[in-house]
Amino acid sequence: MTSGTALMTDQYELTMLDAALADGTADRRCTFEVFARSLPHGRRYGVVAGVPRVLEALGRFRFGDEEIAALRATGALSGRVLDHLAGLHFAGDVVGYPEGELYFPGSPILSVTGTFAECVLLETLVLSILNHDCAIASAAARMTTAAAGRRLIEMGSRRTHEEAAVAAARAAYLAGFAATSNLEAAARHGVPTTGTSAHAFTLLHDSEEEAFRAQVAALGVGTTLLVDTYDITEGIETAVRVAGPELGAVRIDSGDLGVMAQRARAQLDSLGATGTRVVLSGDLDEHAIAGLRAEPVDAYGVGTSVVTGSGAPTAGMVYKLVEVEGRPVAKRSSSKESRGGAKSAVRRHKPTGTAVEEVVHRRDAAIEVGEHDRVVPVDLVKAGEPVAGLPSLEEAREHLRRNLVAIPWEGLKLSRGEPAIPTTFVLDR
Amino acid sequence: MTSGTALMTDQYELTMLDAALADGTADRRCTFEVFARSLPHGRRYGVVAGVPRVLEALGRFRFGDEEIAALRATGALSGRVLDHLAGLHFAGDVVGYPEGELYFPGSPILSVTGTFAECVLLETLVLSILNHDCAIASAAARMTTAAAGRRLIEMGSRRTHEEAAVAAARAAYLAGFAATSNLEAAARHGVPTTGTSAHAFTLLHDSEEEAFRAQVAALGVGTTLLVDTYDITEGIETAVRVAGPELGAVRIDSGDLGVMAQRARAQLDSLGATGTRVVLSGDLDEHAIAGLRAEPVDAYGVGTSVVTGSGAPTAGMVYKLVEVEGRPVAKRSSSKESRGGAKSAVRRHKPTGTAVEEVVHRRDAAIEVGEHDRVVPVDLVKAGEPVAGLPSLEEAREHLRRNLVAIPWEGLKLSRGEPAIPTTFVLDR
Numbered sequence: 026m027t028s029g030t031a032l033m034t035d036q037y038e039l040t041m042l043d044a045a046l047a048d049g050t051a052d053r054r055c056t057f058e059v060f061a062r063s064l065p066h067g068r069r070y071g072v073v074a075g076v077p078r079v080l081e082a083l084g085r086f087r088f089g090d091e092e093i094a095a096l097r098a099t100g101a102l103s104g105r106v107l108d109h110l111a112g113l114h115f116a117g118d119v120v121g122y123p124e125g126e127l128y129f130p131g132s133p134i135l136s137v138t139g140t141f142a143e144c145v146l147l148e149t150l151v152l153s154i155l156n157h158d159c160a161i162a163s164a165a166a167r168m169t170t171a172a173a174g175r176r177l178i179e180m181g182s183r184r185t186h187e188e189a190a191v192a193a194a195r196a197a198y199l200a201g202f203a204a205t206s207n208l209e210a211a212a213r214h215g216v217p218t219t220g221t222s223a224h225a226f227t228l229l230h231d232s233e234e235e236a237f238r239a240q241v242a243a244l245g246v247g248t249t250l251l252v253d254t255y256d257i258t259e260g261i262e263t264a265v266r267v268a269g270p271e272l273g274a275v276r277i278d279s280g281d282l283g284v285m286a287q288r289a290r291a292q293l294d295s296l297g298a299t300g301t302r303v304v305l306s307g308d309l310d311e312h313a314i315a316g317l318r319a320e321p322v323d324a325y326g327v328g329t330s331v332v333t334g335s336g337a338p339t340a341g342m343v344y345k346l347v348e349v350e351g352r353p354v355a356k357r358s359s360s361k362e363s364r365g366g367a368k369s370a371v372r373r374h375k376p377t378g379t380a381v382e383e384v385v386h387r388r389d390a391a392i393e394v395g396e397h398d399r400v401v402p403v404d405l406v407k408a409g410e411p412v413a414g415l416p417s418l419e420e421a422r423e424h425l426r427r428n429l430v431a432i433p434w435e436g437l438k439l440s441r442g443e444p445a446i447p448t449t450f451v452l453d454r
Numbered sequence: 455m456t457s458g459t460a461l462m463t464d465q466y467e468l469t470m471l472d473a474a475l476a477d478g479t480a481d482r483r484c485t486f487e488v489f490a491r492s493l494p495h496g497r498r499y500g501v502v503a504g505v506p507r508v509l510e511a512l513g514r515f516r517f518g519d520e521e522i523a524a525l526r527a528t529g530a531l532s533g534r535v536l537d538h539l540a541g542l543h544f545a546g547d548v549v550g551y552p553e554g555e556l557y558f559p560g561s562p563i564l565s566v567t568g569t570f571a572e573c574v575l576l577e578t579l580v581l582s583i584l585n586h587d588c589a590i591a592s593a594a595a596r597m598t599t600a601a602a603g604r605r606l607i608e609m610g611s612r613r614t615h616e617e618a619a620v621a622a623a624r625a626a627y628l629a630g631f632a633a634t635s636n637l638e639a640a641a642r643h644g645v646p647t648t649g650t651s652a653h654a655f656t657l658l659h660d661s662e663e664e665a666f667r668a669q670v671a672a673l674g675v676g677t678t679l680l681v682d683t684y685d686i687t688e689g690i691e692t693a694v695r696v697a698g699p700e701l702g703a704v705r706i707d708s709g710d711l712g713v714m715a716q717r718a719r720a721q722l723d724s725l726g727a728t729g730t731r732v733v734l735s736g737d738l739d740e741h742a743i744a745g746l747r748a749e750p751v752d753a754y755g756v757g758t759s760v761v762t763g764s765g766a767p768t769a770g771m772v773y774k775l776v777e778v779e780g781r782p783v784a785k786r787s788s789s790k791e792s793r794g795g796a797k798s799a800v801r802r803h804k805p806t807g808t809a810v811e812e813v814v815h816r817r818d819a820a821i822e823v824g825e826h827d828r829v830v831p832v833d834l835v836k837a838g839e840p841v842a843g844l845p846s847l848e849e850a851r852e853h854l855r856r857n858l859v860a861i862p863w864e865g866l867k868l869s870r871g872e873p874a875i876p877t878t879f880v881l882d883r
Binding site: 030032033034035036037038039040041043044045046047048050053055057082091092095096098099101103141145148149150152153154156157180182183184185186187188189190191192206207208209211212218219220221222223224225226228229230235238239240242243244253254255329332333334338339341344345346349354355356357 | 459461462463464465466467468469470472473474475476477479482484486511520521524525527528530532570574577578579581582583585586609611612613614615616617618619620621635636637638640641647648649650651652653654655657658659664667668669671672673682683684758761762763767768770773774775778783784785786
């Protein structure tokens, strides 16, 4: 294991650099752009997430002795490229959509400008972070809409790679989740955590009642008791008998959750526990959450579906060379065509604040920015240094919340359809 | 970021411990078991992967000052549990299916035995690793079968979290892939790497020919030239003109790959480049690979589908308390029922070596192990120390290869169906 991020890179980036150093093209000034050709499954928007993680990873992108030794061992690289890497330092510029921003097919989400040598190496690392974090945030934002103000708890760490789990907890929080179960996400990113007990705690004890007494004694009556280890009705009765009507919440993790929520609410009310909340978990996704909207539920625990992007575990973003020495370039052999030239984007709004259109234009072309419009990309890195004052996680969360208020209401539908707003490409000079 | 793995844990594991310390149940001797209730999408087997990663992570599972401070900051935990954690060290036993083993619904993949205190905390970390790595290896093994001896290259790093990418490269190699694009997987796990160039390299140059000349000059005529940036037929012609008929390979990354492979082969042969290989990439999964079996293809580059488990990005494994102080325990309220008691498994084979049945039995019950049968779980950790001589990655790869030869041929079908062999549960004492 190396301590930096420089080897989180595909070998071909280094062999290309090797060849470009040899023929003198490595110094050509290039712009690479990150964009998604489409949104998965007819979704209506994507959510930008992971930008601070990209900047942090860029800061640790160094080829030290350890990395050079590992590269030498592959036998695929010349001394020329290994010598070059030893002194490499990204000194280029990065402009991009800020975290919490919406994106659409073709949005210029991130533009990296510098020499070919310094830009080509970042493809894998930049895409890994953005494809993961945007996939999670995009799915999580739909769940937030479906929950319609009820509390969402991310508890999917166990269903994804241990490091991806930390990033997923962060992305879900960005997208409106209230808390995570993941303690490293608290330590690393300040995400609020929650969690009280599993079935194992009840099974450890000689009876459910003993388990509940132990939990209430240690964690207080405000705790959440998990009531479905044996019989749910008996579990709720025992829970209120042990904790009293001030019990914080009951959690139900199995069965027909809608029916269970109704019964639990009625039973809790009949026992005088009218303030005790009902928390549901167990294979919930945005559609199941929406389907429970009429039921007396106070919070949802969401696991697998959020950390795996609810059917779209990767955002499908690509990192393409679009400009060389000021000249637009683009692949043109097939359906995977891309649009040449370094680009920017303006989001146009009605005077009411509703977004109506994304205009993607050549960065060096003049474009009208009206009173209610907004230039979407912001400076992220200048001459290799991260720009100061980029939004915090809390600010990005608020930015996303406002963005979702601004799109037309059809854009929030869970069904498949067109992007929430159309994108117009103005790419002639 | 903390340096260890102890916070890759769900908060409820610590609140449970808190309550169990208070009422004296934390010292009860427990066994937790990892199993999958089902295989995804009617698949016929799962592949165990990630076991050495679990053991490595367990070795770094320590609550140091940094971790304790982070936990204290959550406000959810008492001084009692924080004091306990500071001295915590897993001293229990772990028995499980070795890496490269096949598993089926209900297989006791990993059994962790020790005090409740030391076992309950490992749930999230153990499941994160196994759910991820087994999902990737299980999908990759089907691709290996579909490729029928042709070379598979894992190149999906950019489609998944940057750390998950390294683990995915390892899991794909375990499952029969020949190489990865991911350089960190080489440095960390010794996985062979490969890769030569992307479309960006061609676009960087003033012409495709100049790009090919530069690549051949730097990497030799044995390199792989990417020929689909502009027109594929012209690209192949230029490639052979520049490199000569000794050109190593051409790669095609877009278009109707079957048709393109046929045309490329014919064109290469007509140019005398009969030894030049054809490499295909671009949205390949096990079904697309199988569909190309009749075409003249030498190698496949596989990205998104392998690193996202080809539709099953998580293996769905759970970690359940099955035994307390020698007494079997199990949740019993719903469809999520589990089977109590610490278990082991024997795989029965015909004298020909074909597997016929998995017998899962109570660990403390006697079971007949015939001449051709095999006890599947092995000791992994004893009294907190990893057992010496566990299989290397290469050995696990070979173990899987033999396992896949041993199952009935229907078990290798890509279509949905029953598990390759039935599992019989013998759980009465």
